[in-house]
Structures are given as C-alpha cells and as structure tokens.
Amino acid sequence: MATPILLAALGELLVEESGVVNIGIEGAMLSGAFAALTIAYFSGSTALGLAGAIVAGVAINAIFAVLVVNLAVNQVVTGTAVSILALGLTGVFYRKLFGVTGKAFMVAPIAKIPLGPLARIPLLGPVLFDHNPLVYFTFILVPALWYLIARTRYGLRLRACGERPEAADALGLGVIATRWQALIVSGALTGLAGAFLTLAYANTFVENISAGRGFVALSVVIVGRWNSWGLAAASILFGAAMALQFGLQALGTVVPYQLFLALPYALTLVVLAGFGGQAAAPSALGEPYRRQ
Amino acid sequence: MLSSIVKPFAALALAAALISIVLAALGASPIGVFAALAGGAFGSWYACVDTLVKSTPLIFTGLAVSLAFSGALWNIGADGQLMIGAIAAGAIGPHLGDFPHLIAIVIILAAGALGGAAWGGFAGWLRARRDVNEVISTIMLNFVAIQALSWVVHGPLMEPSGAYPTSAPIASAAQLEFYFAPSRLNLGMLLAIVLAGVCYLLMFNTSAGFELRAMGRNRRAATFFGVRIPALTVWVMALSGALSGLGGAVQVSAISHRLYEKLSPGWGFEAIAVALVARLNPLAVVPAALLFGALDNGSQAMQRTQGISPELVQVIQGLVILIILAFDTPAWSRLREQIFGDDEQPAVPAVAALPAA
Numbered sequence: 001m002a003t004p005i006l007l008a009a010l011g012e013l014l015v016e017e018s019g020v021v022n023i024g025i026e027g028a029m030l031s032g033a034f035a036a037l038t039i040a041y042f043s044g045s046t047a048l049g050l051a052g053a054i055v056a057g058v059a060i061n062a063i064f065a066v067l068v069v070n071l072a073v074n075q076v077v078t079g080t081a082v083s084i085l086a087l088g089l090t091g092v093f094y095r096k097l098f099g100v101t102g103k104a105f106m107v108a109p110i111a112k113i114p115l116g117p118l119a120r121i122p123l124l125g126p127v128l129f130d131h132n133p134l135v136y137f138t139f140i141l142v143p144a145l146w147y148l149i150a151r152t153r154y155g156l157r158l159r160a161c162g163e164r165p166e167a168a169d170a171l172g173l174g175v176i177a178t179r180w181q182a183l184i185v186s187g188a189l190t191g192l193a194g195a196f197l198t199l200a201y202a203n204t205f206v207e208n209i210s211a212g213r214g215f216v217a218l219s220v221v222i223v224g225r226w227n228s229w230g231l232a233a234a235s236i237l238f239g240a241a242m243a244l245q246f247g248l249q250a251l252g253t254v255v256p257y258q259l260f261l262a263l264p265y266a267l268t269l270v271v272l273a274g275f276g277g278q279a280a281a282p283s284a285l286g287e288p289y290r291r292q
Numbered sequence: 293m294l295s296s297i298v299k300p301f302a303a304l305a306l307a308a309a310l311i312s313i314v315l316a317a318l319g320a321s322p323i324g325v326f327a328a329l330a331g332g333a334f335g336s337w338y339a340c341v342d343t344l345v346k347s348t349p350l351i352f353t354g355l356a357v358s359l360a361f362s363g364a365l366w367n368i369g370a371d372g373q374l375m376i377g378a379i380a381a382g383a384i385g386p387h388l389g390d391f392p393h394l395i396a397i398v399i400i401l402a403a404g405a406l407g408g409a410a411w412g413g414f415a416g417w418l419r420a421r422r423d424v425n426e427v428i429s430t431i432m433l434n435f436v437a438i439q440a441l442s443w444v445v446h447g448p449l450m451e452p453s454g455a456y457p458t459s460a461p462i463a464s465a466a467q468l469e470f471y472f473a474p475s476r477l478n479l480g481m482l483l484a485i486v487l488a489g490v491c492y493l494l495m496f497n498t499s500a501g502f503e504l505r506a507m508g509r510n511r512r513a514a515t516f517f518g519v520r521i522p523a524l525t526v527w528v529m530a531l532s533g534a535l536s537g538l539g540g541a542v543q544v545s546a547i548s549h550r551l552y553e554k555l556s557p558g559w560g561f562e563a564i565a566v567a568l569v570a571r572l573n574p575l576a577v578v579p580a581a582l583l584f585g586a587l588d589n590g591s592q593a594m595q596r597t598q599g600i601s602p603e604l605v606q607v608i609q610g611l612v613i614l615i616i617l618a619f620d621t622p623a624w625s626r627l628r629e630q631i632f633g634d635d636e637q638p639a640v641p642a643v644a645a646l647p648a649a
Binding site for chain 1: 428
C-alpha cells in the first residue's frame with residue numbers, strides 16, 4: 001500500500017527541492033498505470049510494461065515542464081489541467097482498447113523475489129523481504145535520495161534552484177535545466193508508481209485507478225517535512241490507514257471507515273496549520289522563474 | 293479588447309484541432325464526433341434545456357473560481373465547497389415541510405451557501421492566519437468533503453429504510469420547481485445568471501473589488517496601498533466557497549432532491565476551465581459554462597453513436613486550460629502586440645502560486 005505513494009512522493013520531493021510544485025502527480029501516475037497495463041497486456045512482457053510506464057510518466061511531466069519551466073506559467077493551474085487531461089485520455093483510450101463491457105483485462109503480476117534466507121524469518125520475513133523488485137527499489141531510493149539531496153554537489157544545486165533561483169542562475173547553475181531534470185526523474189518514478197498499481201496491485205486497469213494517491217503523495221511530502229526518511233514514515237502511516245479501512249469496512253465497526261480514508265488529508269492540514277505552514281519548504285517553491 | 297474575445301476562441305479552435313488528432317488516432321471520425329456532441333447538446337428542445345440545467349452548477353463554481361483567482365487565491369477546492377453546501381442543504385431539506393415554499397427555498401439555499409462559505413473560509417483563514425497555502429488546503433479539504441459526503445449518506449443522514457446509500461428526500465416545500473416540465477429547467481439557472489451580474493459589479497464597480505484585483509496583481513504593492521490582505525483573503529475565500537456551496541444546494545433543491553455519493557462529477561475542476569475561458573470575467577462565465585455544460589450534455593449522445601466515452605470532455609477541458617495558459621505567456625504577448633497592437637494583462641495573475649517563506 002505504501003510503495004506507490006512513496007515512489008511518487010520521492011519524485012515530488014526532487015521536483016519541490018528544485019522549486020516547482022507539481023499537483024499533476026495524479027496525471028502522471030494514471031498515465032503510467034494505463035501504459036503499463038496496456039503494453040504488458042499486448043506484449044506479454046512485464047518489463048516492457050514498466051518501460052512504457054516510465055515513458056508515459058515522463059511524457060506527462062514534459063508537457064508540464066514546457067509550460068511551467070520554460071513558459072513560466074502558473075504551476076497550480078497547469079498541474080490541475082494535466083491531471084484532468086490524463087484522467088480523460090486514459091479513460092477514452094481504455095474504453096476504446098478494451099471495450100465498454102467492463103470485463104477485466106488481467107495481466108500477470110510482477111514476480112516477487114524473496115531475499116534468500118531473510119524471507120524465511122518467521123513473521124518479519126514475509127513482511128519485509130518477500131516483495132517484487134519495485135518495492136525494494138523504492139526503499140533503496142529513500143537513503144539514496146537523502147544522500148543525493150543532502151550530501152552531493154548536485155543536491156546543493158537542486159536546493160539552490162529551489163531556495164534562490166536568481167542566485168543559482170547568477171552562479172551559472174542552470175535553473176531551467178535543473179528543474180527539467182527533476183521533473184523527468186519524477187515523471188519516471190511517478191510512472192512506475194502507476195505501474196505498481198496495475199502490474200503489482202490490481203493486475204488490471206479501471207478508470208481513475210489512482211483514486212487520489214497522487215494527492216496523498218503530495219501530502220506525504222508535506223507531512224514528511226521534505227526529508228526522504230520523513231516521507232517513508234508518512235507513506236507507511238498513510239498506507240496503513242488505507243489498508244485498515246478495508247478491514248474496517250468488512251468488519252462493520254462503529255468507527256466509520258471514511259475517517260481512515262480522510263486521515264491523510266486531515267493530518268496534512270493539521271501538520272501545516274500546527275507547524276507554521278511552509279517553514280520546511282524550499283523558499284522559492286511554486287514561484288515561476290523568468291530570466292531577467 | 294479585441295484579443296480578449298479572440299483568444300478564448302483561438303484556444304478552443306486549437307483544442308478542437310488537437311482533439312481531432314486524438315480522435316483520428318482512435319479511428320473515429322472527428323466530424324462525426326463533433327456533430328454528435330452538438331446534436332446531443334442542442335439537437336432538440338429537450339436537449340437544449342438539459343444543456344442549461346447541466347450548465348447551472350458550472351456557472352456557480354465558475355464564478356467562485358473567477359473571484360478567487362482574480363485575487364491570486366488558487367482555490368482548487370470548489371468541488372469540496374460544493375459538496376459541503378450540498379450536505380448542508382440535504383441535511384436541513386427534509387425538515388422544511390412545515391414552512392411556506394418561499395421561506396423553505398431561502399433556508400435551504402442559505403444553508404448551502406453557509407456550508408460552502410465555512411469550507412472555503414476555513415482555507416482562507418488557514419492562509420491568512422496560519423500561513424498554510426490555499427492550494428494544498430483546498431485540495432485536502434476536497435478529499436475530506438468526499439469522505440464526509442460518503443459518511444453522511446451511509447450514516448447519520450441515510451434514508452430511513454437503510455437500503456440505499458442516499459439521504460432522505462428533501463421536503464417538497466424546499467424543492468425548486470421545474471418550469472416547462474417535463475424538462476428540468478428551474479429558477480436555479482436564473483439565480484446563477486443574476487449572481488454573475490452581482491459578481492461583475494462587485495469586482496469592477498466596488499472598492500472591495502478593486503482591492504481584490506490589486507491583491508491579485510501584486511500582493512506587496514496592495515499591502516502598501518492599505519489593503520488588509522488577511523481579512524480580504526478570508527472574505528474572498530468564504531464568498532468563493534459560498535458560491536460553490538450555493539451551486540450544491542441548488543443541485544439538491546432542484547435536481548437530485550437527496551444526497552448520494554459522487555454527487556459532483558467534478559464541477560469544481562471543470563470550473564477552472566470555465567473561469568479561464570471566461571478570462572475570469574463573471575459575465576463571460578455564463579457563456580463559458582454553457583459551452584462546457586453543452587459538452588457534458590452532448591457527451592452521452594456521442595458515446596451512444598460514436599463509441600467514444602464521455603471522458604473525452606475531460607481531455608477537452610485539460611487541453612483548453614493548458615492552451616489558454618500558454619497563450620498568456622510573454623512570448624505570445626509580444627506576438628499579439630505585433631498583430632493587435634494592444635497591451636493586455638494576462639487572465640491569470642502571474643504571481644507566485646505559493647508564498648515565499
């Protein structure tokens with residue numbers, strides 16, 4: 001449950017560190033989910049499906065990047081439009097390719113790779129060490145991205161673009177190029193997050209399969225305080241809340257399951273209101289940058 | 293002035309051209325699809341009236357978005373505000389049976405407006421007092437509203453038999469009547485048009501409207517000229533929410549008569565396309581909403597005859613927004629100045645989406 005959210009959130013973290021806020025994550029995720037299923041279904045290859053998801057996610061983010069980075073238009077409105085566009089495109093193409101019968105088009109799930117003897121540890125083994133490669137990849141990304149952002153020259157350049165783009169530009173750091181790079185990598189990660197939904201989780205596609213996970217990823221970045229370890233913790237918390245509501249719905253307890261579905265969003269509001277808003281956010285987050 | 297009329301049409305034409313490419317890729321005939329859309333929207337008296345009915349919530353939310361965006365307050369939460377307005381209307385509606393018709397209508401619509409105002413005003417307060425960006429808060433409040441609606445129709449407001457996840461029907465005294473029955477045309481449309489005029493006067497003929505537009509152009513400069521930004525932020529967001537909430541209440545009072553999940557098919561997001569096509573001008577919101585209402589209405593017929601799913605309308609919405617944004621960039625402005633020789637402000641204030649910390 002936590003993996004697709006975390007994967008998309010880590011992509012968004014890179015983008016936000018470079019000073020751009022992309023609320024169109026949902027669009028790249030949906031496109032990745034659709035491309036992965038369609039290509040895996042017709043080619044019979046999971047690997048090609050994953051590659052297709054990366055291409056689709058990058059393509060959606062490239063549209064966003066042209067408008068937001070090159071043309072410096074409003075990031076919020078562009079992100080919303082990209083989400084609506086992807087929702088529409090995937091819906092239209094899905095109906096055209098797979099008909100209106102609603103018949104499920106199943107694909108084989110991504111194979112799990114148990115990590116040798118570790119997976120045989122009672123209780124902990126199946127929980128931690130018996131997953132598909134995307135899960136391992138995602139959790140390796142957490143320390144990797146932390147190191148990249150906090151400890152490398154490239155990370156410094158990324159953060160400079162997010163904190164003081166004018167200064168970064170004056171130093172010849174290439175704000176436009178850096179923001180493009182962040183958006184491309186994020187598109188690939190978000191596309192993979194979508195592929196996880198279709199190839200590992202549902203094994204099929206339905207319209208709007210992402211069901212708001214792109215926006216949960218957005219809140220994960222905020223609740224995780226722009227730190228990849230924090231993002232991992234927040235993703236696991238929100239993933240657990242989503243998993244819990246299915247159990248509650250089946251049990252029919254007095255606690256309404258909607259409470260758990262609303263939890264990520266409500267918690268984001270509480271965190272933002274309680275911690276003095278955007279204190280941990282990059283200073284120039286969301287500001288279009290135009291060279292004078 | 294000329295280009296402010298030309299530009300939305302140019303954007304729509306470009307969107308239509310791009311859609312044609314998508315349709316050709318799908319193996320459908322673009323002309324057939326556009327003809328089916330037009331036929332479904334305007335092909336008969338009944339279809340025309342239904343287009344008006346489907347446009348009504350888009351006028352309310354389109355006005356809400358125009359108002360907020362004019363002040364550079366990026367209210368992405370019209371959908372949630374509409375839902376909370378609908379919940380307020382649906383909660384009070386069944387208990388209005390003993391009131392005279394007119395009073396009951398006023399109460400149910402006021403409940404909707406207040407509900408929406410509370411939801412929007414809360415986001416405004418978070419922005420003004422807690423420095424919480426309204427984009428994030430309104431997105432989050434949308435999802436909270438979706439879950440709230442789901443909860444009330446499964447829980448406290450569920451209809452007495454408990455068989456369906458809907459609320460009890462509202463009292464007949466609180467129902468906006470249909471004129472020209474069996475069509476569903478009602479006074480909600482008229483109310484929406486009147487409010488468009490009121491919003492126009494508010495924005496362009498009052499000092500509050502001037503302050504709002506000043507805040508949208510340049511928040512810092514507006515502060516220096518004595519605009520009280522925090523108070524204005526709360527008021528504008530509350531008013532924007534009230535318009536959306538009123539749209540939700542009209543929908544409950546006139547059309548659905550009860551609450552159910554997925555009450556809104558995304559009117560709050562479609563409203564962004566409406567507001568941008570209208571270039572944030574409240575009077576232009578009415579024809580822009582009619583256009584998108586017509587697309588919504590025509591999409592059913594398009595699905596029947598052309599086998600293209602109604603999601604095509606969302607593709608059009610997304611494309612139109614992106615094209616209009618691209619048209620408002622400096623590169624285009626220079627080109628436009630060379631052609632039209634005027635110097636016009638962009639529709640969307642080009643200020644920061646998020647405040648600098």
